[in-house]
Amino acid sequence: MVVLTRVLGYAVRKGPRNYLRGTFMDSLRLNVKGGTGGMGLPKYGGCGGRGGNVCLIAKEGLTLNQVKTQTKSMNLAAGSGSPSSAKQLMGQIGEDITLPVPSGITILDDHGRRLGELDEPGKTVIVAKGGIGGCPETGFSGQKGQSHAINLDLKLIADVCLVGFPNAGKSTLLKTVSNARPRIAAYPFTTIRPNIGVIEFKDYRKISIADLPGLIEGAHINIGMGHKFLKHVERTKLILVIVDIQGFQLSPEHTARSCFETIVLLNKELELYKPDLLNMPAILVVNKMDTENAKEKFEEISPMIENYEQSIKKFPEEIQPEQALLFDAVLPLALGENDANEIRRLKEKIRYVLDLHAERQEMEKREEYPDYELMMKMKREAKQTTPTLV
Incomplete structure (x- = not known):
């Protein structure tokens, strides 16, 4: 946290403003x-x-x-x-x-x-x-x-957790794919308490998704929540990193960071909190593709994202993650357009990655425990035959 504060050049406030504390x-x-x-x-x-x-x-x-x-x-x-x-x-x-x-x-x-x-x-x-x-x-x-x-x-229990800098579009994403109705505005820090929504599919499958305030944005300027909410990431199954294609700048007084730099800084922030989080499944959403020169900027960073592990080595040591966050999918989107096809593609990709890693975990258990199938069968039968105390 100290490293990121120095690198980003943010001034540390004396204390959080009362209206940002929330009631959570x-x-x-x-x-x-x-x-x-x-x-x-x-x-x-x-x-x-x-x-x-x-x-x-x-x-x-x-x-x-x-x-x-x-x-x-x-x-x-x-x-x-x-x-x-x-x-x-x-x-x-x-x-x-x-x-x-x-x-x-x-x-x-x-x-x-x-x-x-x-x-x-x-x-x-x-x-x-x-x-x-x-x-x-x-x-x-x-x-x-x-x-x-x-x-x-x-620690909140959700399938998917949104991680990103201010104004990247986390609340917009949550609103477009789920039944949640978070506060949305054109300025940073509109999310002041966790929001959880549920993605519902036609076959009645449900996936919970959480937008956690203060994860990244509050940590480096002492908004008051800071790393306090990073603990909620630990209980999720998938990290969804969302960045603005135009990059991030807190205010005209602060250094502007490119889109790729924000990805690296988010990677570093998670690593500083708990390195094990980098082993979790992850999806990268590059948002605001409907803004000026967005297509050209995405084409510029695409090779860097494809060779992410090598690309991060070009950054200074103080912001260079020791371990790269591996993305299962990279999706360029314009969430503000509320395009039905894009929303469906995002939902399907989230479901696919979750199911893919669930299958991998199941296979690993079978390889580790030769009698895994027999053990699970006995558990199911025990649940059916065990008497219930009233």
């Missing part, structure tokens, strides 16, 4: 405490009840904003176990607390250690265990439950 929440801190175990009864050998657990369960359709609103306090404490008595030697277990949270949550402690992940609806994780009830092993003394702070880190 992708992290939440909670204090959780398991219940204390009940006291045992040494005279009769009675054991106290175990303290209750604090659990999180993934639920579809929730947001962290709703979780914060519905949770009266950021402190969650489970019930204590009841003590053993002459009338009831085995104390009752303390009441558990189960908090519904959005799918896609990673649970971290204050040291950044991962405590669990809720990546599908219905999945449950215990974040604070209740203490053991009083028994001979504890000297009949009830034990305290776990008590610590946890951070709920939300």
Whole structure:
């Protein structure tokens, strides 16, 4: 990030403007405490009840904003176990607390250690265990439950993620191919919170696509979101890089970058955040082909894109990526024209690349595990025959 800031020559603002902060929440801190175990009864050998657990369960359709609103306090404490008595030697277990949270949550402690992940609806994780009830092993003394702070880190789950500089046309692309209705304007930074749309096909196939604000544009001028939203790219299956054929210039005061330079800088930005992202499937969309001299400019950079790995070596070391982003397809488009044929071509290419890599992953699994087909068959049969608890 420091490298890109220096190269692009952007001035760092003291802080983000309030209206750009948005209301989207992708992290939440909670204090959780398991219940204390009940006291045992040494005279009769009675054991106290175990303290209750604090659990999180993934639920579809929730947001962290709703979780914060519905949770009266950021402190969650489970019930204590009841003590053993002459009338009831085995104390009752303390009441558990189960908090519904959005799918896609990673649970971290204050040291950044991962405590669990809720990546599908219905999945449950215990974040604070209740203490053991009083028994001979504890000297009949009830034990305290776990008590610590946890951070709920939300990563959006989408099939496709849009990555690009300001005003490249990400929101326009999202609007033309999906059912999303993002804010669109002729100036940068109109997207101030994530937008997710769904591409629907005639055979009822659906592909989700996300436009994440502040991924690239906010990072180098300290808009306030910066790399904060790059984490959402990790959960997608395909990166769709979108650039303006006319290049990028934040304002007349800043250095203008050519179209090919913006591709290289986006590549470098992803690499600086997490090199593994460069191994993901990717499509390059060169937008605004309806603007002046667009055709000539595209013909000029086409050979450079075809020999991308060699072309990036001509750039200075400070902006040259160590690993090239490999594009499965390059599409020159004029998204502002809303041409039906172009939109259909883009949709079909997105679907093709996703399916192609899904097939490759399936083949790799079969090669790695000789009994993969048998294993999958057993899983399917187990789902059909396993009884459901009501």
